[in-house]
Amino acid sequence: MSKIIGIDLGTTNSCVCVLEGIDARGKPEIVVIPNSEGARTTPSVVAFTDSGDRLVGQVAKRQATTNPTRTISAVKRLMGQKIDAPEVVEYKKVATYDIVPDHKKDAWVSVQAGLKMSPPEVSSFILVAMKEIAETYLGEPVTEAIITVPAYFDDAQRQATKDAGKIAGLEVKRIINEPTAAALAYGLDSKGGTIVVYDLGGGTFDVSVLEIAGGVFNVKATGGDTHLGGEDFDRLVIDKFAEEFKATHNIDLREDRMSLQRLREAAERAKHELSSSLETDINVPFIATGPKGPVHLERSLKRSELDILVRPLIARTIVACKNTLKDAGVDIKKVDEVVLVGGMTRMPAVQEAVRNFFERAPAKTVNPDEVVAYGAALQGAALGGEIDEVLLLDVTPLSIGVETGGGVFTKLIPRNTTIPTQKSEIFTTSVDNQSFVPIHVLQGEREMAADNRSLASFELTGIPPAPRGVPKIQVTFSINAEGLLSIEAVDQGTHRSHSVTVTPASGLSQQQVDDLVAQGDKFKEADQMRRSLAELRNQAETLIYTTEEALNAYGDLLDPTRAAEVQEDIQALRGMLASGASIDAIRDAHAQLENAAYEIAEAMYGGVEG
């Protein structure tokens, strides 16, 4: 059976992990799988080019400037969202690509005139890339995965993520919460207690309060700031340097792309270095040209200076922590563990602020960029039966209920309820002789129905005339093991009933998903072609190397004209590799050289025996 991989499908970067084995002491060994460029995380960026190519990851990011309207980043912000959702409206202001409604008012992405794509489809391209990274490493096909999502994702957003997996050719064994995955990575499932997960990433800040008891994770509350992350920290440093530079040289470095790029790199480097040292030098020679010739940026930066600079940003995260604890109804003294997630938590000032606020040292032994995918891979291994770990139970992420008199939201199934589950309640009419009752099903935690997300609405008709409060309507909610919600309303007087099965109000239909899966297969051919070309090139290079070695050592065993021919074959193949020849041409040249290599080997061994 193939392995179940763990994927952290992030807003800015994604990461994939897998269980490699069990060490001598019986502890699971999880590895972070590097991509083809050797990086342990891959940018969550997808681009569509004029030539019809689809680029994913670092390559897509590198060409973003030349192709801004068709380079899709941060698509996670659109997953399972309506076009008028506040998050989408906010993101639309800064996105370089067009966000358009589909016929159901879902937020889709316009990738070229007349072609829109759903966010799950765009995400599926990232998942395909992550899947291939894992397959290359494992040397076997991967078909199953665990994917993580933020704890605040609702059913539609989770369903969208599942659809993305399906389109990518992955069976999503489970969708788990990012903070839960981080807690799993630290083995906190066996300890239990109240855990706070502080996740400060590249562009978002999330804080979650979890309660673990008997291996069951309860999300007590989530909070944070969807527009606060490492990029904001960098910007502060860049602005400070640029302002200083402007004051002395009267040149704004932010106006020239190259100067800004070099300044940004220097700022990032300084930020990283100050995580381990107390002072660092920033030297950017020839950063600009002034009236009197070249000018340089030269300055040192102390950790304390940086700390003062970013203090307001860190303070914002602490306020969010305070509010989230309050929402969860948890006293700060009751917090048993604090887990750090996200690259920005390497900054000593961030760790210090967290330590001071929670009055305890946070857990940070697992690489914070990888801890979520790490936990997902652990859960994958547990589901696959490879290790003996706590299996997470599927729970409803948000409460489900109906709208009742005065627009109030009445919860029927509270959040974190383990599924499958069923719950029923009796409702009645609110005016005399009411002949039908509208049933509006919603999901969310807010008191008023209007503030929550609508899942479905229908009417139960044919209620015989009666004074208000007399008819008894039994409404039953059931969620099956797959997370599918169905609702039945029965008038207990007439036994008339009406039932619906809720598919998330936004999202793709089964047919759409199936079509996309079929389309994906087409792309797969092209991708496979590209990959086999890369493999062939690799083999060819090795063959050139080994044949040259053999020729040098044993060439005198060959007939001199034959040796010259082999030398020519080598040059021909090398020329093809350099000029980017077609796969067939390279394959032929490779085969020819391979024969020559065999000949040398035969001559070699013939020589040894004779």
Next chain:
Amino acid sequence: MNTEPSHSSSDVTSSSETGESATERNAQLGDDLSDGAVDGDTAVDLDPLAQALNDAAQFKDKWMRTAADFDNYRKRTRREVSDAEKKGRDQLLRDLLPVFDNLERATVHANLGDVAEAPGVKGLLDGIDLVARQFRDALSRLGIERIESVGRPFDPSIHEAIQHLETAEFEPGCIAAEVQPGYRDGERLLRPALVVVAKAPPGASTQVN
């Protein structure tokens, strides 16, 4: 080299033969035991050869497995060592390349104005040029190539676009200028070239393509 594997493979068959016969004999021995109800210890003493053969077969099997494991381990380690070596070298180069970039920037700036005309400066600049050339030579000896860019079609697998410029001078989609050179070691990208990519000026776009 080629003779060795065939040699050891004949070993495999012979050892498994002994292994089989040894276990067969042992089974018979067991049957005898239950029939005759003789004390186990004496029975083993009765046929020390069978026991020894059995042990030998087991040890041989274990030894061969360990040898195979070790061989695989050695291969993997060799690969890992060479990967680590390359990675370490790449990292070192990535850290050093900016120094070289700045040396090149210095010479570019020097040739811009009339700085070179000042007395004594010419010789100094020539010297800096030589240092830059020395570095380039050292890189090519290491097998590190500079990525070609200006005039070439933009390729995000080796180029990173930092600007999109309207110009008629270059074909749209081709590289109009390089702002920082990129380097690669064969197929492995050390650092992409930072480039400015040409796009058709407004109005001209219809003629192209």
